[in-house]
Amino acid sequence: ITPENQLVIGMSMDNLLSLDPASASGLDVVSVNSNLYDMLIELAPKEPSKISPAVAKSWSISEDGNRITFELRDDVIFHSGNKLTAHDVAWSLQRVLKLNLALASTWKTYGFTADNVEQFIQAKDDYTVEISLPEKTDPNLVLYTLGSSPSAFIVDSKEVLKHEKDGDLGHAWLTTNVAGSGPFQLRDWRAKDRVLMTRFDDYWREPSEMKRIVMRHMTESQSLRLMLERGDIDIAMGMSVPDIEALKKDDNIRSEATIRGTLYYVAVSMKDDKFSNKKVREAVRYLIDYKGINDSIMPNYGVLHQRPLKLGLDATLPEPGYALNVQKAKTLLAEAGYPDGFKTSIRVLSQLPFINIATSLQSTLAQAGIDAEIITGTGNQVYGAMRERKFEMLVGRGGGGIEPHPHSSLRSLVYNPDNSDEAKLTNFQGWRTGFYSPEINTIIENALLEKDAQKQIEMYQDVQNIYETQIGAIFPVSQMLDTVLLRTDVKHYEGHQAATTRLREVTKER
Amino acid sequence: MITNSTMKSSSISKSTNANLMMLLKTVGHGCKRIIRNPLTAAGLVVVILLLVIAVFAPWIATHNPLAQQLSNSLQAPSAEHWFGTDEFGRDIFSRLVYGSRITLYIIALVTIIVGPIGLAIGTISGYFGGIIDTVFMRITDIFISFPGLVLALAFVAALGPGLEHAVIAIALTTWPPIARLARAETLQLRKADYIVAVQLQGASATRIIFRHIVPMCLSSVIVRLTMNMAGIILTAAGLGFLGLGAQAPLPEWGAMISTGRSYMLENWWLVAAPGAAIMLVSLAFNLLGDGLRDLLDPRN
Amino acid sequence: MEDTKLEVKNLQISFSHEGSQVNAVRDVSFTLGQEKLAIVGESGSGKSTVGRSLLKLHPKNATVKAEKLQFGDIDLLQANDKTMQNIRGRRISMIMQDPKYSLNPVMKVGDQIAEAYLAHYKVSKKIAKEKAITMLEKVQIRDPERVYSLYPHEVSGGMGQRVMIAMMLIPEPEIIIADEPTSALDVSVQRQVLNLLDELISERNIGLIFISHDLDLVRNYCDRVLVMYAGRVVESIKASELENAQHPYTQGLLKAPPRIGDIRNRLPTLQRDPSWLFN
Amino acid sequence: MLTFQLSNKRFKHFFGGLSSVAITLLGLLALTFFIGRVMPIDPVLSVVGPDADNSTYEQVYKEMGLDKPLYTQYLYYLNDIAHGDFGNALLTGRPVIEDIARVFPATLELATVAIIFGIVIGIPLGVYAAVNKGRAVDHIIRVISLFGYSTPVFWVGMIGLIIFYAWLNVVGGSGRVDLAYDGFVDPVTGMLLIDSALARDWDVFQSAIKHIILPAFILGLNAVSFITRMTRSFMLEQLSQEYILTAQVKGLPKRVVIWRHAFRNILVQLLTIITLSYGSLLEGAVLIETVFAWPGFGQYLTSSLLLGDMNAVVASILLIGLIFISLNLLTDLLYRVFDPRTRK
Amino acid sequence: MNIIDIEKLNLSFGSGVNESKVLHDVCLQIQAGESFGLVGESGSGKTTVLRCLAGQYHHWSGQLSVNGEQLQHKLDKKRCIDMQMVFQDPYGSLHPRHSIETALAEPLKIHKMDNRDERITTILKKVGLDNSFRYRSPHQLSGGQRQRVAIARALILEPKILLLDEPTSALDVSVQAEILNLLKDLKEKEGLTYLMVTHDLGVVSYLCDRVAVMQSGRIVETISSDDLANHNASEPYTRMLLDCCYHTEATNVTAESNIY
Ligand SMILES: Nc1ncnc2c1ncn2[C@@H]1O[C@H](COP(=O)(O)OP(=O)(O)OP(=O)(O)O)[C@@H](O)[C@H]1O
Ligand SMILES: Nc1ncnc2c1ncn2[C@@H]1O[C@H](COP(=O)(O)OP(=O)(O)OP(=O)(O)O)[C@@H](O)[C@H]1O
């Protein structure tokens, strides 16, 4: 049984490779760093388009929408004892672009570069930060990024610079250390083992009731389940469906599902002759057992969703209602010149639920004569192949946009301004699959500048319709759901859609 | 002329016949002795059963092992599905039956690769000694110090997951002990009078190694291989468990456990059946190997 | 032969081997007093088997039957493990053939001797050690203290055989069985060892059963000879009268080996008669 | 004169041993490097994540030196190693050596407890079986030990966890210690049992024992089987030796014959196979570590491998090679110490 | 002419400080048709001499010649045809997995000789085994029969010289007699030259014309069997061997029985 003033969390830390806000991608990191660092602003857990103040007590957007100004609190202290100032904020954001690591990507799409960032992000005085936009874009999108991106954490510039080596802006040091102002201090982090945090007593908000948080790397779902049942852990994440279903029946345990911005999808490569044929793509669309997958594989992992835009946005159209139809698919394949099907391969992460989706896909493809071999691998291998455009079919998850904004999804899944191999737009899944529609590109670019909200929504709906008729290379199957299981004595835990789940309010009532 | 050649051929056939007879006799004798030890016999029976099941899988299986029926998933064992169904509604009994083919395939392939390599390296190294021995033994050392599962992992990581790659990987980890065994035997045999005798008759090294030394090492190598089978099965299952062995939808037993373990607390049959199958078969091979060793042990 | 130390009557020993029976010893009877009794015969005739059965050290697959197996006032047939333990070494002991294999390779030879004493006498280790050293001296080993702490591989064959003798004599047994005690030794060493053994047993009034296949050797060395063939005693004869042995098998054994200055052009070979199997 | 001869010989032996160690290690290094090279795992992606854009990718690619030709990389690497620098691990950003020093004790602890199980259970079982060869107990022990060989550890591990942790609650769950105690004891040796004992934190100690007992036992199953069987066959060999007969002839009690005579003669062989199986326990813990979420060396190596983190992999494999070789040398030494026949 | 001529044969094992010299300037001359004995205590180097001749050791120094031809250090096929060897242990000198037929056919195959079948039949007859033994395997034979097969194998290449290393010491006296008779017969019929190692002076006296006595790697004396029988040995070591030999005529026994 866990002590009353400690919170013990079992979760997979497979993707937790670095704690540096400039380089750490992946949801695991956000859920750790959210408790160690602060952001300027925060998004509401269940209603992410609602922005609330944090380190910034207020902000304003200039008339022309080109500049955002933040007024900071003056009572925020870092764990080191240093005061948090506007300089730290500016430095933190500049650092992301200067290092040009994974998380710079989003900022670069807004037009920031390592060279111009000092000019566009500036501390006006000790408690005022001004962000000017290098290109015209929707400033709300930028605000959302500041409230959700792992790169938006404010680091203690003085402390970090003490540990700078060879002009790395403290990158090496920050990989395993933390210089934040969050409600908890990092005590010890061991990769793929555990993260230990202790309460930061000088936190500017109410100090947390929990003295210690232990996050433990656990991948075996049954182990998590057994330990949760015994009360040896308080919160379990990343469990498998059957265990979740079983635990839901336990009175001492409750579950909390949070919807995420990412989509489970089946992708095909249009660099491949077969799949560049629209009829074949349409056939594939008919060969996915959406219902079967969502009913028997996806519960607790995701909910049925077939649009490239994520659920819950005003612009998202109702489901198009694709369904498994082998007969139709066969006809289409015959029209496309493949009456007997063909051989292909499916690349997939060797994890639940990916592998099960792939297995299901394999069997439905087989019904239309398509003989697909499954090639499993780590994320690195699967997405690596995708980035190099060396795949035929793939079961994956993406749509990265954490920001509650249609652009964020579309940019990641559909947008592809240059389809040449040399362009190497590897961060766009549109480019990776080779789906290129100038029509869609234009609408996406214009929609971002559209000031009229209603019009903007219509534009985004157009995109979805065109995508449907042109039959994109990515077929969304399910919108990701993150199901967390908690002991019922854990209160005030609120899963965050953007994964920035903050544990500072959690209490235990026994 | 004619008589001469017929005589020759008859004598040759006679001698091969005689050798064959000898072989049959020893085999027959061995069988008798195997049967006398109930444990070994049990092992033999299970292994033969495995063979039969693998050969006649299509007739024995009650369902298509790959046919999914999501509506029928996770059914408990019943008259219709003897060992229940898995998360895709596939019949576990049929998957086990077909899985025996994979198991046998892995074993056979590994044995075919490992036996000759180990035997050749071991005997050559032991017979010639000197620098050849040193070089071969260093190589063997390197492979021995390379942790087995890790080497397998590395190879699978290098070549991509898959049955063939797993087999190659396992083979790479299994030959060194065989080579060492063969070498140790050869070192002893090399000094034996009957080897010296053929040397004195002018036999070449190749001839001595392959006609005189290899047959002597064979029995212990076979015993060792038989006992290795269990290890091979377990390693393959381990790779399957880590998701690096046979790929879906192949009904490899280890992979079945690996995917089934998510359901094991509610649906125990998902892991119980393949786990028991792995254990039974490797136990059988162990029993058989153990019995064979007692049988072929010169001390008996 | 005044006092009979050991009486064996109709001893039968068979080995079961994979379901079949091998009768290794059939109807062997003899008595042993304070004398040197030789058992000879060709290889496999059952000599060692008889010797071991007296100590009940036959392998597990052996069945021993006898009308009588009397040692002093103890019926060996009925004796349990505990009784046998007290008899072995202390009252009957056995000298093994090859010192190379018969000594524990990882124990100092002296300790092995002392251990034999300690097994039967409640004395301190120190006294046992002294006793062992005296015994080593008795078997004419020079510098016994040094030899005491040698390991078997460090002593020569002759020395090893003496250690063996010392070990078997130290608890002062009444009967010694010597199973081809010198066949592994060089001729010259062989003679020394035999002489020594001879001295010691006559000094202590020990009854000796001497197992050998060498007729020439036993006729000079022993008092009486039992000739075994295929598990049977075909002839029991005084050693001095061996020349006049009746049985053709004995005669054959006597004539077969070539001798120095032999002028025979051919050596007579043994023509085995099936009737020898039935007396 | 004599002593000079001996020391010279020993020196030669030692020297020969060292050079063969060096050759083996170099071979391992080359082999590992080769494997790392042909592995289609992109370490850059492990660093930048799958969604990084191309400029970031190229930048990191260069930083990692992957743009240089292979042999240059190899030479650089050799040079670094020669200076004791095994590089930093991608996975943790820390020096590989530091990482290994952290994860290895966990496995060492597990394997050590496992081998203790193996010894304490295996040897008596083996001796008992040998002494009662052919009887029912012999067969029973044989089957038991063969079971140990035949069980998929990951499977038994899962079942064991359910039975002993979830149902009976006699052992701890996954991990090395109850999570609430995690980090209470500062690592000194890295082995929690020792560290907590040193710190006299008996709560942690107790919790650690509860946690290690099941995985160690299951890991040790194989060792138990191996040791039982080897002990049995060694003992059988010794029991058929002439000197055993001699010992019986002397009238020694059975117990003494078995333990003082026969058993002492198998001691050296036994030590050899114990070190051998200790070695394989150290490397073979991957599956058990996975099932029990044991943050050990096996998991570290596996995940480094799958991330393409060659610095960590090469160093880990060198370490295993080194362990194997030193265990071999140790065995050699034990022979010298315990067997008078080689003690020249 | 001497069919075997050994001049100053030296051999050591080991190297450096571990070197131990096993043969010291061994010289032997054996005439064609002669049978020559080699006796001496255990470890005196008797077997080693034979092995040098047979080409088992390559690092000897000195000169060896057979049939007037200098022997190379390496074994060649010519030497195999000239000279064959019979070993002490009949249980260890036959390949346990090869039938008699296979064992006998092997040298014929190596030397690509024809008429294999005939040759095998003849040679088996010569050593006193009938054709029914042909397809048996060694474990179905007694020690004496095995030794006959070993002799047959040595003779099948029709060598002129037979090296015999204690060919009867592992056998019972009765079987020994059979083998010795066989060897004597063969020698007379085939005109073979024997070089035989033994430790049994009786055997020497029965089979050999001359005998060399070895002691710690040196030949201390070479005398004829007759001299040996008449106690004409000059070397004390030879006399000691004679003394120790129990295989004396029954008449001698009483005279020597006082040694006990
Ligand atoms: N453990 C055993 N199992 C089966 N048969 C055995 C066993 N021990 C001995 N025999 C058989 O018993 C017979 C007598 O053997 P024993 O050892 O007594 O002969 P021996 O006269 O001592 O011969 P040797 O002179 O060769 O020592 C032999 O035929 C032998 O094969
Ligand atoms: N391969 C070898 N390496 C080292 N020393 C050897 C080797 N072979 C023989 N010796 C030594 O050479 C010496 C002579 O050995 P050899 O076998 O020739 O003796 P032998 O006269 O045949 O003795 P025995 O009568 O016991 O057969 C012995 O001291 C032996 O230890």
Ligand SMILES: [Mg+2]
């Ligand atoms: Mg005997």
Ligand SMILES: [Mg+2]
């Ligand atoms: Mg010799």
Ligand code: NI
């Ligand atoms: Ni060594």
